[in-house]
Amino acid sequence: MVAQSMDRLVPFIAALPTAPNHHMDGAQKLVRSLRxxxxxxxxxFRRLLxxxxxxVIPFGLNTAGPGYLAYIxxxxxxxxxxxDLLAGAVNRYVGIWQxxxxxxxxxxxxxxxxxxxxxxxxxxxxxxxxxxxxxxxAAVVAARHDRLGEHFSDGVLYTSAxxxxxxxxxxxxxxxRADQVRSVPVDAHFRLDVxxxxxxxxxxxxxxxxxxxVVASAGTTATGAVDPLPAIAxxxxxxxxxxxxxxxxxxxFAFTERGRAALVGIDRADSVTLDxxxxxxxxxxxxxxLVRDLQTLRAAHQIPASYLPTSESDxxxxxxxxxGPELSRDNRGLRVWLPLKMHGxxxxxxxxxxxxxxxxxxxxxxxxxxxxxxxxxPDLSLFAFRVxxxxxxxxxxxxxxxxxxxxxxxxxxxxxxxxxxxxxLRVCVLSFRTHQKQIDELVAxxxxxxxxxxC
Ligand SMILES: Cc1ncc(COP(=O)(O)O)c(C=O)c1O
Numbered sequence: 001m002v003a004q005s006m007d008r009l010v011p012f013i014a015a016l017p018t019a020p021n022h023h024m025d026g027a028q029k030l031v032r033s034l035r036x037x038x039x040x041x042x043x044x045f046r047r048l049l050x051x052x053x054x055x056v057i058p059f060g061l062n063t064a065g066p067g068y069l070a071y072i073x074x075x076x077x078x079x080x081x082x083x084d085l086l087a088g089a090v091n092r093y094v095g096i097w098q099x100x101x102x103x104x105x106x107x108x109x110x111x112x113x114x115x116x117x118x119x120x121x122x123x124x125x126x127x128x129x130x131x132x133x134x135x136x137x138a139a140v141v142a143a144r145h146d147r148l149g150e151h152f153s154d155g156v157l158y159t160s161a162x163x164x165x166x167x168x169x170x171x172x173x174x175x176x177r178a179d180q181v182r183s184v185p186v187d188a189h190f191r192l193d194v195x196x197x198x199x200x201x202x203x204x205x206x207x208x209x210x211x212x213x214v215v216a217s218a219g220t221t222a223t224g225a226v227d228p229l230p231a232i233a234x235x236x237x238x239x240x241x242x243x244x245x246x247x248x249x250x251x252x253f254a255f256t257e258r259g260r261a262a263l264v265g266i267d268r269a270d271s272v273t274l275d276x277x278x279x280x281x282x283x284x285x286x287x288x289x290l291v292r293d294l295q296t297l298r299a300a301h302q303i304p305a306s307y308l309p310t311s312e313s314d315x316x317x318x319x320x321x322x323x324g325p326e327l328s329r330d331n332r333g334l335r336v337w338l339p340l341k342m343h344g345x346x347x348x349x350x351x352x353x354x355x356x357x358x359x360x361x362x363x364x365x366x367x368x369x370x371x372x373x374x375x376x377x378p379d380l381s382l383f384a385f386r387v388x389x390x391x392x393x394x395x396x397x398x399x400x401x402x403x404x405x406x407x408x409x410x411x412x413x414x415x416x417x418x419x420x421x422x423x424x425l426r427v428c429v430l431s432f433r434t435h436q437k438q439i440d441e442l443v444a445x446x447x448x449x450x451x452x453x454x455c
Contacts, residue, residue, distance in 0.1 A: 001045050002085070008053045013078070016065045016433065019058075021413040027059045066433035067412040069442065072221065072249050075281040075431040083338035084283075087331035094331045095321040097312045107333025108318050110340065114274055115290050117254045118247070119267025125294030127323040128276075128286060128332040132248030133166035135273035135289035136215070138324055140170040142271060142291055143213040143242035145300035152212070156204045158182045159215040160192035162222050162419070164246060167215050190225040190376055190419065192216060194232060201239055213242040218263050218272075219250025222417045223375070223424070224382025226250060229265025237268075245269040248287065249430075250380045252279025255349040258356055262379050270296070276336050280348065281432040286332055289324075297323045351432050355381045359429045362439045366427075371450045375424055384417065384424040387450075396423040398453065405449035411441035 034056065062068060064076045093099035094107060107128060115124040129135045140157070148155040157176060159167055161183045171181045182204075184197045201211045214236050216227040229245060236243035245251075245266050251274040253259025254266070266272060274288040291297045294315075302311065302322040311319045321327045340348075359381035366385060367374040373395075376384040387402055389395035403416050403425050416425045427442065 004046055004049055008049055012053065012057075013064075016062065017067070019062050019065055021062045021065060021067050021407065021410055023059055023062075030055060030059055061413065064431075064433070065413075066431060066435065067410075067438050067441070068431055069427050069429060069434065069438070070413045070415040072275075072278050072428055073431040073434070074277045074284065075433055076283040077281045077339050077432065079339040079342055080282045080286075080335040083335035084330075086338075087334040092331065093328070094333065095327050095329055096309060096319045097317045098309050100331075101317070103331060103333060104318065104320070106337045107320070107331070108316075110333055110336045111288065111290065113340065114288055118251060118263070118269075118272050118274075118290065119254075120269070120272070120290055120292055123293050123295075124290060125318065125323075126288055126290040126297065127320060128288050128336065129324065130285055130332075131277065131287040132164070132246065132273050132275040133169065133287070134324075135248070135275070135287040136164070136166045136244075136246055137170040137173055138289040138297065139215075139244045139271040139273060139291075140167070140174045140176075140213070142289075142296045142300045143244060144174055144176075146270075146296045147212040147240075147242050148210060152176070152210075153180075154208070155210045155212040156180055156182060156201075157213045157215065158184055158197055158200060158211065158241075160184055160186050160217060160220070160227060162186055162190055162220045162225065163215055163217055164221050164248065167246065186225070190220065190223045192227040192232065194228055194235060197232070198235055201235075201241070211239060211241055213244060215244045215246055216269075217250075218245050218247035218266055219253075219380050219382065221249060222419050223384045223426070224249070224379055224428070225376065226262050226379040229263065229268070231265075233265050233268035236270075242270045243268065244271045244273070246273045248273050248275035249278055249382070249428075251275070252348070253352055253356070253380050255345060256353045256356060259352065259380065278430060279352065280336070280339070281351070281430075282335060282339070286336060294318070294323075301325065355429045355434070358434065358436065358439050359383065359427070361436075362427055362429065362442060365439075365443045366446060369447065369450065375419075375422075381430055382426060382428040384419070384426045386422065386424050392422055399423050399425050401453055402446070402449055405453065406442070406445045409445045409449070411445055412438055414442075 097104045111126045182200050185193050187193045216232045218226050270292045272290045276282045276286040277284045359378045363383045372385050373388050374385045387398035389398050
């Protein structure tokens with residue numbers, strides 16, 4: 001089965017650069033044809049594999065392709081897929097330390113490496129989650145438990161108006177009402193306005209509410225802005241608020257010197273969300289929550305059960321089941337550990353540095369075009385712009401048309417976002433497969449699309 005899979009995978013991956021960047025024609029028909037009752041009898045693997053590669057997989061977005069500059073790219077390192085194959089095939093249980101001490105230690109190593117990367121102290125720890133959304137949820141739950149206790153109906157969370165929606169979801173799932181979450185305005189650079197934050201906290205205190213947590217972004221999804229982390233950290237310190245940094249998009253740039261400079265202050269966080277399936281280029285399904293003091297995560301989640309072994313007392317031996325809502329879970333450690341061990345930090349640093357260079361190059365060339373307004377230059381590898389037009393409404397229309405025209409050319413895929421009521425086109429460079437060629441194609445397609453439109 002593995003050999004047959006490889007016969008399909010090798011040409012599939014080789015063809016990624018020339019595969020359509022999106023393919024939806026006939027998708028409805030396809031999904032109708034895929035609906036079927038549970039088969040009574042089995043089918044040969046080769047036939048199922050053919051169905052997958054010929055009919056099922058080609059539809060949708062080419063998220064693994066080099067021209068994918070949409071949303072937040074990841075790429076999907078093959079090494080991680082091999083790690084998953086090994087993990088699933090041996091099927092050791094990593095929910096509790098005793099069941100697989102060696103594999104749990106590898107996963108613990110990964111989390112320790114991440115904590116070191118962002119500068120958290122020795123007592124820090126965390127958990128690999130399925131993504132950034134559940135990492136943000138873990139942070140909200142830990143903060144709620146630590147700062148507000150069991151009764152939190154008067155607690156308040158603060159974040160910027162441009163924070164990822166998973167933070168609002170996390171607050172709701174963690175039991176906060178919508179009116180307990182403050183959406184603080186951003187400044188002209190789309191970064192959380194610290195004066196407005198301080199004012200919001202003061203207003204809530206005066207009204208007898210309990211400010212509890214601030215969520216800052218280290219790279220917003222909309223424009224890539226890194227919030228002023230040192231000023232927010234200082235404010236949180238003075239106000240005794242939990243300081244969470246959602247670094248799902250930007251966190252792994254800490255591998256690079258320029259990234260560390262942009263992320264200064266992240267080491268003062270009480271918790272940090274990282275997303276290895278973004279900045280570490282892994283396949284979808286791996287996020288990470290780090291907390292400054294592992295005990296805070298444990299205290300928020302741990303509940304003993306008589307049918308389970310007693311939790312480990314050695315602080316270096318972690319029972320993942322005590323750190324989050326899951327008991328049984330997949331072995332997420334191997335898919336992160338294997339690529340990190342095989343490439344080393346140097347491999348990731350080099351690739352992430354290249355992404356920063358590519359984004360700077362694309363930004364400079366696009367900003368120089370007379371028809372373009374560069375709305376949000378890159379703090380890291382994401383920037384946003386729009387077409388200049390006589391009115392904002394015409395600018396929206398022209399920017400949407402430009403996106404369509406670029407995507408239709410098929411080399412790169414871009415997505416847009418609405419910020420402050422205006423439509424922006426984003427470029428996010430984060431796939432290990434994206435290189436100078438794709439940036440040159442992006443700029444050439446942009447120029448020719450602009451030349452062909454009246455605006
Ligand atoms: C800044 C930020 N936070 C959180 C998330 C949610 O991460 P995930 O999709 O892994 O759940 C995203 C996803 O794009 C993001 O960009």
